[in-house]
Amino acid sequence: MARPSSHDTAHSEETEGGGFDYWTTQHDGEVRLRQDRNLRESEAPLTVHDLVMGTAVKYSHYVALGSKHRSGWHLLTYIEYYEECRRAAKAFLRLGLERFHSVGIMGLNSQEWVIASIGAIMAGGFSVGLLSTNSPRVCRLIAQKSKMDIFVVDSDRQLQKVTQIRGSLKHLKAIVQYQEEIRREQRGLYSWQRFLELAKAVSDAQLDQVIDSQKPNQCCTLVHRPGAAGRPKLAMLSHDNITWTTAATVQSLCFRRPPEGQEVLLCYLPLSCFRAQLFHVWVAVAVAGALYFAQPEAALRGSLVDLLREVQPTSFYGVPWVWEQLLDALKARQLDASAFRQKVDAWARSVGLRDNRRPGFRRQVHPSLCFRLAKLLTFDSARRFLGLGSCRQFLSSGLRLPRLTFNFFLSLNIPILELYGLAEASGVHSLCTQNNFQLQSCGKAIPGAHTKVVDEDAQGEGRVCVWGRNVFMGYLDDKESTQQWMDAQGWLRTDDLGFLDMNNFLSVTGNIKDVIKLQSGESINPHPIEDRVKLGLPIARHVVVVGQGAPFLCALLTLKCQINPETGEPRHMLTSEAVAFCRKLHSQSTRLLDIVYGHDPAVLEAVSLAIEAANASAPSNGARIVKWCILDKDFSVAGGELGATLKLRRAVVAKMYQVEMRRFYEDHQEG
Known part of the structure; x- marks a missing residue:
C-alpha cells in the first residue's frame, strides 16, 4: 500500500488572510506540521493505520487485549486485533460512513470501544468519544457538529439517549450496541456481532483504497471540550498528532518491547478523555503491550486495588484522585497493623523520604544499608498490597499532586513521574522521566516540543504556551475559538498557569479560569x-x-x-x-x-x-x-x-x- 511521504504532508492549507497555516477548522483540512529540522523526530509522519499495522506485523502473536468475562479472560493477539479493526472499518463503510464524517462511541471501556475507534479511523472517518454521563442535548450537539453517521453505544441506557435525539440527526444512518443484549429491535440498530458480519460485503481492496487516501496531517479524532453557553467545542487531532506524540512519549519513558519483555497495562480511566486514551490505547500499541480492560465504575467505587492485584501492571498511569484513593488504601492498611509494625513502617518511610529527596536519587547505584532494609521490610510489601509489585514506572497527569500524597508515595520508594498535557496538545506535552526528574515538577517538554511562559508576574508565574507536533489542528467549524488559542507561529496558548525554572522544568500551578x-x-x-x-x-x-x-x-x-x-x-x-x-x-x-x-x-x-x-x-x-x-x-x-x-x-x-x-x-x- 502506498504511503504519503513527509514531503507530501509538508504543504499547509491556506486560510483567509494567510499565515495561519498551522491550523484549520475544516473537516477535510490539512495542516502544516511543526517539524523541527534539527531533530530526528522529523522523520516521515505516520497514519494511525501505519502504527497499528506495523505493530501487528512485527508482534503478531503477542497478547494485545484482555477482556474479563464470567468464564475468565478473553484474549486477542495483535494480528487478531488488527483484523478486528479492519472488520469494523469494513462494516462502517457498509453502513455508509462517509469520508470525514464521524462515528460516536459512548460507553464503558472495552475492546469493542477501542476496535470501533480504530476501525472508524481506518474507514476514513473521525472517532469521537462521548462521556457516558453526557446528556441527550450534549450528544445531539456533538453529533450534529461532527456529522455523525453512526453511533456506537454499550447499553440500553445509552441507546435511549440516542433514540431521543435520533429525529434531529440528519446524518445518522445506524446505531451499534455492544455488551448488553438489545431489548427492543428498531430500524438501523445492530448488535456488535451482526455489525461485524456486515464486513463480508466490503472487499479488502475497497478498504485499502480508503486507507491509502489518508494523510498524517489530516484529522482522524475529535475530542469534546466544554464551550461557552454549554455548546461543545470539538478539538481536531490529526493522525500525526497521535502517532508522533505517542512515539515521543515512549521515547522519553521506560517501556519494554517484546521479546525482552511485554508491558502490562490496565485500562480503567474513561477513553473519551484523550490523555487516558493516549496511555491506555496508543502507547500500548506502540510498545506492543498487553492492555487489560476494567469497568470504570469499579475504579470509581473503590475496588481499584483489587483490579491492580489481578492484572499486575508493569506501568501505571493515574490522575490525582487515583493516587489519593491508593493513599487511603495504604493508610487504612497501616491502621490495622500492630503497634510494632506501624513503628517499623514509620521508620522505613522516614528513610525513604530522606534518601529519595536527595538530588539525583534516581541515579543512585548503591543505596544505603538502611534504604535496602526499609525496602525489604516495608517498600516491597506496600507495592504488593497495591498490586504494583511488578510496576516499573508510576505516572500522574492533571493538576499537580498534593504534596501530602506525593511525599507519602515517595517515602515508600514509589516516585510518581508527573506529566503535563491537555487534549489540545494530544494528551502529553512535558513529563518527568526516571533519568530527568525533579520533585513536584511536570518535567521537560517531550523531544521536539517547546514550552514558554508569557505574561509573567513578579514571581515568574504566567500563562503556559506550547509548540510541537502534538499541538492540535484546531476546533471543528470554530475559527474564532481556534484563533484565540493559536498564534501565527503555531504556539498554543493554554489557560494553565505555571513557571519554568532555569533548567526548563515546568511547574503548573493552576488555571486562569480558576483565578x-x-x-x-x-x-x-x-x-x-x-x-x-x-x-x-x-x-x-x-x-x-x-x-x-x-x-x-x-x-x-x-x-x-x-x-x-x-x-x-x-x-x-x-x-x-x-x-x-x-x-x-x-x-x-x-x-x-x-x-x-x-x-x-x-x-x-x-x-x-x-x-x-x-x-x-x-x-x-x-x-x-x-x-x-x-x-x-x-x-x-x-x-x-x-x-x-x-x-x-x-x-x-x-x-x-x-x-x-x-x-x-x-x-x-x-x-
Whole structure:
C-alpha cells in the first residue's frame, strides 16, 4: 500500500488572510506540521493505520487485549486485533460512513470501544468519544457538529439517549450496541456481532483504497471540550498528532518491547478523555503491550486495588484522585497493623523520604544499608498490597499532586513521574522521566516540543504556551475559538498557569479560569492555598477556596467519608483514616454529622489550626482564608460536584453552595 511521504504532508492549507497555516477548522483540512529540522523526530509522519499495522506485523502473536468475562479472560493477539479493526472499518463503510464524517462511541471501556475507534479511523472517518454521563442535548450537539453517521453505544441506557435525539440527526444512518443484549429491535440498530458480519460485503481492496487516501496531517479524532453557553467545542487531532506524540512519549519513558519483555497495562480511566486514551490505547500499541480492560465504575467505587492485584501492571498511569484513593488504601492498611509494625513502617518511610529527596536519587547505584532494609521490610510489601509489585514506572497527569500524597508515595520508594498535557496538545506535552526528574515538577517538554511562559508576574508565574507536533489542528467549524488559542507561529496558548525554572522544568500551578479576583482587584490562584490546607489537614478530602468579587477569601471543606460500593456515592461514615485522626485529637466522632451538626470542638480546632498554618505562608493578606465551613456531604460524580474523572467542577460547586457562601459575607455586609 502506498504511503504519503513527509514531503507530501509538508504543504499547509491556506486560510483567509494567510499565515495561519498551522491550523484549520475544516473537516477535510490539512495542516502544516511543526517539524523541527534539527531533530530526528522529523522523520516521515505516520497514519494511525501505519502504527497499528506495523505493530501487528512485527508482534503478531503477542497478547494485545484482555477482556474479563464470567468464564475468565478473553484474549486477542495483535494480528487478531488488527483484523478486528479492519472488520469494523469494513462494516462502517457498509453502513455508509462517509469520508470525514464521524462515528460516536459512548460507553464503558472495552475492546469493542477501542476496535470501533480504530476501525472508524481506518474507514476514513473521525472517532469521537462521548462521556457516558453526557446528556441527550450534549450528544445531539456533538453529533450534529461532527456529522455523525453512526453511533456506537454499550447499553440500553445509552441507546435511549440516542433514540431521543435520533429525529434531529440528519446524518445518522445506524446505531451499534455492544455488551448488553438489545431489548427492543428498531430500524438501523445492530448488535456488535451482526455489525461485524456486515464486513463480508466490503472487499479488502475497497478498504485499502480508503486507507491509502489518508494523510498524517489530516484529522482522524475529535475530542469534546466544554464551550461557552454549554455548546461543545470539538478539538481536531490529526493522525500525526497521535502517532508522533505517542512515539515521543515512549521515547522519553521506560517501556519494554517484546521479546525482552511485554508491558502490562490496565485500562480503567474513561477513553473519551484523550490523555487516558493516549496511555491506555496508543502507547500500548506502540510498545506492543498487553492492555487489560476494567469497568470504570469499579475504579470509581473503590475496588481499584483489587483490579491492580489481578492484572499486575508493569506501568501505571493515574490522575490525582487515583493516587489519593491508593493513599487511603495504604493508610487504612497501616491502621490495622500492630503497634510494632506501624513503628517499623514509620521508620522505613522516614528513610525513604530522606534518601529519595536527595538530588539525583534516581541515579543512585548503591543505596544505603538502611534504604535496602526499609525496602525489604516495608517498600516491597506496600507495592504488593497495591498490586504494583511488578510496576516499573508510576505516572500522574492533571493538576499537580498534593504534596501530602506525593511525599507519602515517595517515602515508600514509589516516585510518581508527573506529566503535563491537555487534549489540545494530544494528551502529553512535558513529563518527568526516571533519568530527568525533579520533585513536584511536570518535567521537560517531550523531544521536539517547546514550552514558554508569557505574561509573567513578579514571581515568574504566567500563562503556559506550547509548540510541537502534538499541538492540535484546531476546533471543528470554530475559527474564532481556534484563533484565540493559536498564534501565527503555531504556539498554543493554554489557560494553565505555571513557571519554568532555569533548567526548563515546568511547574503548573493552576488555571486562569480558576483565578479569584477579589473586590480589591487582587487576583488569587486558589490551588496553592488549597494544597497548603490539605497538607496540614489529612482528614480533608476537598478544600475549595471561594471569594470571586468578594472582600476576602473563604473555604468550603469536605471530609473523607466512606464510599458506597454499589453507587459510588459518599456515605456519612468517616473513613478509618479519618476516625483515627479524630482519635488522636481525643474526639469520638465516627460520622460526618457528628462533626458538622455536633460541632465537634476538637476537629473544628484542628481545622482552624490548619487554616492558620496555611495563612502563615500566604504571599499577601488577600491570599488568606478568613472564614470556612465543613459541608454536610462529600463531593461525588452523582452529586454533580465532580466530573467523569473526578475532577472538581468549581463552577458547579459555587452554584450548589450559594447559601453557604452568602453566609460568609453576611456579617461583613451588615457592618
